[in-house]
Amino acid sequence: MFSTYFKEANTIRFLLIVSSAVFLISMIVVLVHGDRLLLGDPLKLNNDDVKYIHSARVLINESTLAYNSGNEPSTFIMPGLPIALSGFMAIFGEQYSGVTAFRIFQAFLQALCIFPVYYIARYTFNHRAAIITSLLAAAYLPDYFTSGSILTESIFRFIVLILLCVMITALHTKKMGWYIGVGLLTASAAYFKPQASLFPCMMLILWLVHRYSFKEIVRFTLTIIGAYIVLLVPWWIRNYITFGHFILFTSSAGSPFLLGTRIQYQPPSAGFFAAFPQYEPNTIFIGSDREAVTKGLDILKYGLVHEPLRYIHHYTIGRLHSLYMVPFYLHDIFSIKKNIVSNMQIMIVLGGLIGMFWACIRKTGKTLLPVLLTVFYFTAVQLPFVAMSRYGYPMAMFFLLFASYMIYEVISVFQTEKTNKIEVKEYV
Structure with missing residues (x-):
């Protein structure tokens, strides 16, 4: 292709x-x-x-x-x-x-x-x-x-775009080499951001839509997993030799899941600390990954029961706004101010959402699925964790894609109307 x-x-x-x-x-x-x-x-x-x-x-x-x-x-x-x-x-x-x-x-x-x-x-x-x-x-x-x-954003975004191209090509060619490429590129992306590791899972939906046989699904799944493991083995060996135990990706003191429970970068409300006296405001976000998951779940339990609207907004509209509505533009380039770029970002995302909605109505073919699944995957995988423009940046290109489709549709409508008017004049 x-x-x-x-x-x-x-x-x-x-x-x-x-x-x-x-x-x-x-x-x-x-x-x-x-x-x-x-x-x-x-x-x-x-x-x-x-x-x-x-x-x-x-x-x-x-x-x-x-x-x-x-x-x-x-x-x-x-x-x-x-x-x-x-x-x-x-x-x-x-x-x-x-x-x-x-x-x-x-x-x-x-x-x-x-x-x-x-x-x-x-x-x-x-x-x-x-x-x-x-x-x-x-x-x-x-x-x-x-x-x-x-x-990491520049290299990671490049790998994701190439990976999606390879996945599309593998889907249509059914050649083993392309599926090896899917596994290797997924592992390459994981070396920068481990949340990419499950991205090929969307292939299962594509395989079913394109009527792959069970035998083909098993063979290509094992191929992807095998290639992925081969490329990540050096990292696992290094971790085992250095620390004496298996570490899949990272082990750090700052948990994205726990930090993601903060609303407007603030600690939980006073009521939470009354309900969970084992925690203190000045140490709640300090500790190991294992402790962090427990703390984060406790914060969510309390928040969803006592402040449901606030926490639901934080994990839906608030997350999506932080990921996509704010541009990853942390320094002015050629004196172009961030507020200008922010307005452009809002137009791109809104245009992309309109284009996405319009494409889902007008275009019912299978070719729409890969990009829709890509946006869905990287959005869903980020929602439980810290959300900021840096993490949403790789998906900006897909909003541009759908905004471009909207522009294309608008231009096509005007061209059709112009053609119809010319034909009417010639007929008269």
């Missing part, structure tokens, strides 16, 4: 022009803004980006993956970004040059994203909608901030 969509010379030329423009702008952002895009202080190590840089340096010099642990080994995070960043530092230097080279690499990935975006949009809708999606994607300002940041 890749060759089918990318064999037209005009399409390739268009995509190369758009992706080149994205790379050029991203490069300008990287070179002009540089370390001003950092969210933390390299000396204080007070944010994820500067901690990643420190981890990469420790990995080069001590051969130790450390994060929030000085120079001691930890499993606080997945190792994908420190490993990738340390590779560029090893070649170009541990200071500014190495970090800049990594940012340029991210700029290149942002440019490459135009191709899977076009592929997914064309598969889902048609060529014209895919063209509109590609243009809107190139104009999406948070992408240029992400190019210059030192966070």
Whole structure:
């Protein structure tokens, strides 16, 4: 299917022009803004980006993956970004040059994203909608901030887009190689964000819709799982050798589930601490992962019984607003203020929701399922945990896709009306 969509010379030329423009702008952002895009202080190590840089340096010099642990080994995070960043530092230097080279690499990935975006949009809708999606994607300002940041979002978003393309191709070709690719890409995504691990589960729905046999479902499921395990085995071996027990992904003191119970970043109400005297306001969010789950469940039990509307709103509308309505745009690019980008984000999401609703009504084919299931999966997997624009960023491209479909439909209506008027005039 890749060759089918990318064999037209005009399409390739268009995509190369758009992706080149994205790379050029991203490069300008990287070179002009540089370390001003950092969210933390390299000396204080007070944010994820500067901690990643420190981890990469420790990995080069001590051969130790450390994060929030000085120079001691930890499993606080997945190792994908420190490993990738340390590779560029090893070649170009541990200071500014190495970090800049990594940012340029991210700029290149942002440019490459135009191709899977076009592929997914064309598969889902048609060529014209895919063209509109590609243009809107190139104009999406948070992408240029992400190019210059030192966070997992840029690489993770790229892997997810490629993974979805591979899943679609595997679905239609039924070739073992593509399903091996699904497993390997899922594991690659998990090295940056482990919540991607169950993403291929949506293949079960697609297999049933496309009438796969039970034998085929079992064979391809085992293929995906096998490839996934092979790529994650080095991480599991490292954890077992270092800590003496099996650690699937991470083990940290900050539980996203427990922290996600905070409404407007505040601790539970006074009534909760009266009902659960074993907890104290100043220590409720401190402790191990095991304790955190119990604490979080207790907070939810109390909240859903005594403040149901507040907690239901927090885990539905509040979560969706934090994930998608707020742009992942934490520093101004070329003096474009965040309130402008915020208004654009709201328009994109609302347009995407309208386009999604309209597509579900007008388009009943199977090609709509992969993108709908992708948005549903990554939304559902994030709802129980901390929600912020950073975690919703990878799905922004899919709202752009549906907003583009809405634009395409509006243009088609006007073109049809114009054609009808011309035909009426000619008839008269």
